[in-house]
Amino acid sequence: MKDQKIIQKSPPIFPFTAIVGQEEMKLALELNVIDPKIGGVMIMGDRGTGKSTTIRAIADLLPEIEVIKDDPFNRHPTDEVQKKFETELIKIPMVDLPLGATEDRVCGTIDIEKALTEGIKAFEPGLLAKANRGILYVDEVNLLDDHLVDILLDSAASGWNTVEREGISIRHPAQFVLVGSGNPEEGELRPQLLDRFGMHAEIRTVKDPELRVRIVEERTLFDLEPYIWIEKYKDQQDLLKQKIIDAQKLLDKVEMTYDFRVKISKVCSELDVDGLRGDIVTNRAAKAYAAFQAKKTVSIDDIQLIIVLCLRHRLRKDPLESIDSGYKVKKVFQDIFEIS
Known part of the structure; x- marks a missing residue:
């Protein structure tokens, strides 16, 4: 019964190795998870080309990470030296940043009243905290406010997020692979922001009719029997996961x-x-x-x-x-x- 609950909580994710075509996008994502210091990926292409599916699939493929239990920043236990902490293994965080997100939602907020009355730094973590040691995905990043894009790029480059309110300052780790996607028809990102993405993948709608049929069939079969489909690709998934782990060690x-x-x-x-x-x-x-x-x-x-x-x-x-x-x-x- 316990296993049944876990299955219900974790919706099936399309296997990364089952994705047909879009080699540029897949390679850029693989290289960024091997070396996050590359600086993220900007994926520009037509609507309905599997951008979101591919990004969620790479996050699901990656090995679990060890974190301090219930830590809002997903910190590694070796980062804390004051005392012994209980640890747990979690899936690599995959955080979606919605287009209408405010700066407080992204960076986090400080409860000034609590800080002044109780003398403690009451910090409510934002999306950057949740994304630490994971992937932060911004769909239609070219439509996001430039100021927010700046904040994301600064945090991705420095690995830290700083929140300052009324003379109170909080700083926490924010190391993540920033992945942005967008449709060029809806406008390009400003050159000075675009330049700060490590890699830029262009994807186009598949024109080959046979390949299109194969993509449709794969997706249809996955939707009908997702867990059977995931099991079918298990060996390929495990091989690619091990290849990425080995590459990280060899880098x-x-x-x-x-x-x-x-x-x-x-x-x-x-x-x-x-x-x-x-x-x-x-x-x-x-x-x-x-x-x-x-x-x-x-x-x-x-x-x-x-x-x-x-x-x-x-x-x-x-x-x-x-x-x-x-x-x-x-x-x-x-x-x-x-x-x-």
Whole structure:
């Protein structure tokens, strides 16, 4: 009976390994969970292309994490040294940020009256606290208030959230993979905000009729018998989960030659990319992909596969230019790395 209750509380989630196509989006998400310091993913594409399904699926795929029991910030027990805490294993937090969310809902609030009358810092945690050590997903991020996007990006970059009210300040860990999605028809994100996302994946509606039929059939069968369908993909899910865990452990040992690092910076310079974020993210993503392939050395193929995802959104937009930014990145990469 107890097991029955657990099943009811946990709605079935479509398996990540069952998702057909959308390889760019899947790769960007995999690399960000291997190395969260890549800086998140911006996914732009048509409506109904499985963005939300894929993001929930990657969160469900990840291994459980150990936290201090009932801690509002999902802190790891080693972060606390004052006394012994009871711990528990929880699923990786997956937090949805609604479009109408206020700053208080996102960052948390301080009860000033309680703080003044009782002399304690009465803090009500927000969504950033819940997302610590997990994934924060913002659908239609291009429609979100710029001020809120700034707060999200600052927290994602620093790993901390600070709330200040009437001279009282609270700071808590907020380390998460920020995933934004949107439809370009509804407006682009401002360039200075877009640039702060580590990677940018573009997804399009599948045109191939046979592939479309396969996607519809997979989804229909999942809706009919979700637990049977999840069981069917269990071995593939377990293999991918282990591959991600192994990559996380290997990441610090992966090396890239000085020549490759110089050439990556040459590509960024040739493309007139502002700042050094493009260089840093490309280096990180290439190492994460090498680790994902169980390698300790980055190859040209590794860089070639991830460089468009890391740089396409950092190029200055010329409204008169018809060349796709991804094509420009590929062309400059091939010239500098001397690939025919």
